[in-house]
Amino acid sequence: MSKCETGKERTGGEIKKYITTSPEETEALGKEVSGVLQRGDIVALVGELGGGKTCFVRGLARGLGLRDHVKSPSFNVLNIYDTAMDGRKALPLYHMDLYRLTGEGDFFEAGLEEYIYSQGVSVIEWADKLNSVIKNSAFVLRFTYIDENRREIILEIRDSERSGGNV
Amino acid sequence: MLVLGIESSCDDTAAAVVKDGREIRSSVVSSQDFIHSKYGGVVPELASRRHIEAIIPVVEEGLGVAGVTMDEIDGIAVTKGPGLVGSILIGLSFAKALGYARKIPLTGVNHILAHPFAAFLSEKDAPPAAAPRFPAVALVVSGGHTTLIRMDTYLEYEVIGRTIDDAAGEAFDKSAKLLGIPYPGGPAMNRLAEKGRRDAFAFTRPYLKKGSLDFSFSGIKTAVLRHVNTLKDSNALDETAIEDLSASFQEAVVDVLLRKALWALEVSDTPDLIIAGGVACNSRLRERALELGEDKGLNITIPDKKLCGDNAAFVAGAGYWRLKDGLTEGLELNAIPSFF
Numbered sequence: 001m002s003k004c005e006t007g008k009e010r011t012g013g014e015i016k017k018y019i020t021t022s023p024e025e026t027e028a029l030g031k032e033v034s035g036v037l038q039r040g041d042i043v044a045l046v047g048e049l050g051g052g053k054t055c056f057v058r059g060l061a062r063g064l065g066l067r068d069h070v071k072s073p074s075f076n077v078l079n080i081y082d083t084a085m086d087g088r089k090a091l092p093l094y095h096m097d098l099y100r101l102t103g104e105g106d107f108f109e110a111g112l113e114e115y116i117y118s119q120g121v122s123v124i125e126w127a128d129k130l131n132s133v134i135k136n137s138a139f140v141l142r143f144t145y146i147d148e149n150r151r152e153i154i155l156e157i158r159d160s161e162r163s164g165g166n167v
Numbered sequence: 168m169l170v171l172g173i174e175s176s177c178d179d180t181a182a183a184v185v186k187d188g189r190e191i192r193s194s195v196v197s198s199q200d201f202i203h204s205k206y207g208g209v210v211p212e213l214a215s216r217r218h219i220e221a222i223i224p225v226v227e228e229g230l231g232v233a234g235v236t237m238d239e240i241d242g243i244a245v246t247k248g249p250g251l252v253g254s255i256l257i258g259l260s261f262a263k264a265l266g267y268a269r270k271i272p273l274t275g276v277n278h279i280l281a282h283p284f285a286a287f288l289s290e291k292d293a294p295p296a297a298a299p300r301f302p303a304v305a306l307v308v309s310g311g312h313t314t315l316i317r318m319d320t321y322l323e324y325e326v327i328g329r330t331i332d333d334a335a336g337e338a339f340d341k342s343a344k345l346l347g348i349p350y351p352g353g354p355a356m357n358r359l360a361e362k363g364r365r366d367a368f369a370f371t372r373p374y375l376k377k378g379s380l381d382f383s384f385s386g387i388k389t390a391v392l393r394h395v396n397t398l399k400d401s402n403a404l405d406e407t408a409i410e411d412l413s414a415s416f417q418e419a420v421v422d423v424l425l426r427k428a429l430w431a432l433e434v435s436d437t438p439d440l441i442i443a444g445g446v447a448c449n450s451r452l453r454e455r456a457l458e459l460g461e462d463k464g465l466n467i468t469i470p471d472k473k474l475c476g477d478n479a480a481f482v483a484g485a486g487y488w489r490l491k492d493g494l495t496e497g498l499e500l501n502a503i504p505s506f507f
Contacts, residue, residue, distance in 0.1 A: 049341050050392035054332055054385045069331040072385070074341070075311030077251050080504050100350065109216050111253035148393055 014157040021150050026052040029153060030059025033139060037064070037121050039091060044127030044134050047143030052151040053125055056141065057095060060123060064091055073097040073125070077110060092120030098129040107133075168241045169233075170490060172483025173226065175258030176250030176278045177311070180221035182229030183479035184240070188321075188487030189298075191290050193232035194473075194480040197221040218257035226261070229479070237269050242495075244486020246479075247275035248503030250311075255502040263498055274489040275500045276482050279314055280324060282307045282443040284484035285470035299439040299468045304431045308424060308452075309444035309477075310336035310351060313382045315431045318441075321488035327431055328380025335420055336446045338384035342391040342416055346409050356413045357449050363407075363414030368394050370419035372426070380431050382423065391416055421452050425459055438465045447475040 020026045033043070033056075043060070045053045054072065061070045066081050073079040074097045081093040094115040101107060107130060116122050116136075127133045127140070134140060137158055144152040169192070174181040180197040197217075230236065245262035248255050259275070266273035283305035287298045304327075305316045313335045315328035333341070336353055343352025346359075370390055373383045394412055398404040428440055442456055447469050460467035474480060489495075 048392075049345055050389040058332075069381075071330060072333045072337055074337050075309075075334060076249065076504075078504070109253070110251055145389075145392060145396075 016155045016157075018153045018155065019146070019150055020052065020153060023052070023055045026055040026151055026153070027059030027062070029155075030056040030061075031063035032059075033141075033155070034060045034063025037091065038138075039119055039121070040117075041121050041139070042116060042127075042133065042137040043121065043123045044137035044140045045123065045125045045143065046128045046134075046140065048145060050145050051143030052145075052153065053143055056143070056153070057123055057125075061093055061095075064093055064121065066093060070095065074099050077101070078112060078115065080115075092118075094118075094120050094122040095125075096122060097125040098133070099126045101129055104130060104132065168487060168491065169235065169239055170242045170244050170483040170487045171226070171229065171237075171240045172276075172479035172481075172486060173222075173243065173245045173258045173262045174278070174477065174479040174482045175218045175222065176246045176248060176255045177477045179477055180218045180225045180258065181477065181479035181482075182226040183483050184229055184233035184235060185288065185480055185483035185487065186291075188284070188484050188491075189287055189289065189295060191288050191480050192235070193229045194478050195225050195228045195232060196476075196478055197225050218254050222257055222261050226265075237265070237271070240269075240271055242486065242490035243271055243273045244276050244483050244490065245273065245500075246278045246281070246482050247500060249278060249505050250502075252502045252504050255504075259500065259502055263500060267498060272490055272495040273497070273500065274486045274494055275496050276485045276489070277503070278477075278482070279307050279312050280316065281481050281485035282309070283316065283318065283441040283481075285443050285474040285478075285481040286441040286468040288470065288474060288480055288484050297468060299441050299466060301439070302435055302437045303439035303441055304428065304435050304437060305441040305443060306424065306428045306431070307444045308335045308442065308446040310334060310340060310353070310446075312444065313384070313424075315380050315427065317431070317435045322492060322494075327435070328382065328427060330382040330384060331375075332383050332385035333388065335382065335384055335424060336444070338388050338420060339417075339446070339449075341388045342413075345388070345391050345395050346412065353446070354448070357417065357451065359410045360413035360417040360451065363410030363412070365414045365418040367411035368415035370415055372419055372422050374423065374426065378430060378434075380427055380434075382427060384420070384423075387416065387419060417449070417451050421449070421455050424452065425455055428456075429459070429463075432465065438463075440465055440467045442467065442469045443475055443481075445476045448472045 073095045079095045140156040142154040172183040183194040184192040307314045313330040318324045339353030340351045343356040
């Protein structure tokens with residue numbers, strides 16, 4: 001895997017491409033991204049089934065200090081994790097999945113925008129279902145299945161400031 | 168004791184009247200046709216607004232079918248979670264208001280822990296369900312959950328296993344999607360699988376480490392994707408291939424579910440197993456579970472298919488034991504988004 005070079009600096013408009021060659025590498029990328037997340041950030045995930053989204057979120061959650069497993073939010077639409085960390089301020093993780101939503105209306109009626117405005121980090125799977133979610137995301141990651149082990153992951157840093165404005 | 172059950176944690180709004188935790192007097196689910204027509208024929212989905220539209224007609228229908236009025240209801244049981252808070256709150260707030268206004272005891276019920284109580288229910292005038300004994304192991308398997316629970320009594324339990332990523336039903340729905348079947352495609356995949364060969368495609372059984380009671384179904388969905396891609400490359404993704412792939416996939420999932428259930432029975436030192444939740448409608452799981460029960464001399468209870476999916480009868484069933492034990496709640500009762 002090419003090294004994630006974002007560090008603590010986040011420059012808007014940057015696009016990076018990664019080829020991971022194992023689930024562990026995809027997880028490691030998630031962990032790296034977690035290191036630059038700020039309160040109120042939206043991380044948008046786009047890509048077909050089997051693209052590596054689950055592994056990525058697992059790594060990201062570990063990076064935020066979550067010890068519990070990250071369950072798929074497809075059915076529930078939203079899973080909430082309090083990622084209390086020793087000696088570091090905790091960022092609650094809101095793990096959403098828009099797979100079952102039929103439109104913008106569903107998003108509001110399900111009360112999901114309340115979480116985006118709140119104090120945590122929102123990781124949103126199938127984010128391309130709603131343009132407004134992509135537009136307000138700090139990071140957009142696009143996952144593509146190449147073969148059994150390899151995944152292409154394109155990371156777009158959309159804004160160096162915290163985002164999470166009007167969705 | 169007549170308990171009114173109310174459920175709004177999932178896609179459906181539901182109400183039921185159950186006597187003494189055993190006898191179903193009514194069980195109404197908003198997706199049913201007759202209740203549909205009462206509020207405009209909208210299929211309820213995620214949105215809380217649709218639960219709001221459905222809650223009053225559904226509860227009225229539940230009471231009506233049971234032939235009772237609120238005066239005859241001794242207690243109210245309502246799902247407090249887990250699920251989408253906006254949806255749960257509709258049923259919960261309604262139940263709290265109703266209980267408060269009519270001075271009827273109220274209790275909150277965990278949806279996942281309530282599923283196995285379907286095993287104790289039977290229709291009015293039908294012979295009583297062959298109730299499992301305690302301790303029992305419950306495998307709750309649905310689109311949102313795959314959980315093993317050791318039930319020591321009607322009120323005491325311990326969660327001994329759960330999925331670390333996708334639920335089994337979700338693996339079905341997502342694999343179906345990869346085969347071009349629209350969401351939720353699990354039941355359709357089950358029908359296709361009945362015509363397919365179970366050994367046509369190789370699937371690794373994700374047991375995690377030996378003896379582990381946790382589940383992982385995320386990888387098996389990726390395995391389906393791999394087979395689909397290979398078939399597409401050679402232009403061989405035809406009807407027969409889809410049936411074979413469905414059958415092989417389903418066999419792998421059922422193997423894992425039953426193996427883990429067996430391990431759970433072993434560590435819990437009991438022959439009593441309950442299988443509940445929407446995936447308990449899967450014909451192959453039912454067939455294999457019954458075979459297993461005969462082979463190993465186990466007492467396996469799988470509720471009627473219509474009681475396996477989400478409904479309020481099992482909510483009333485679980486709530487009965489809480490109410491009977493004086494475990495009531497007031498207006499402070501709140502929704503729980505996650506399992507605990």
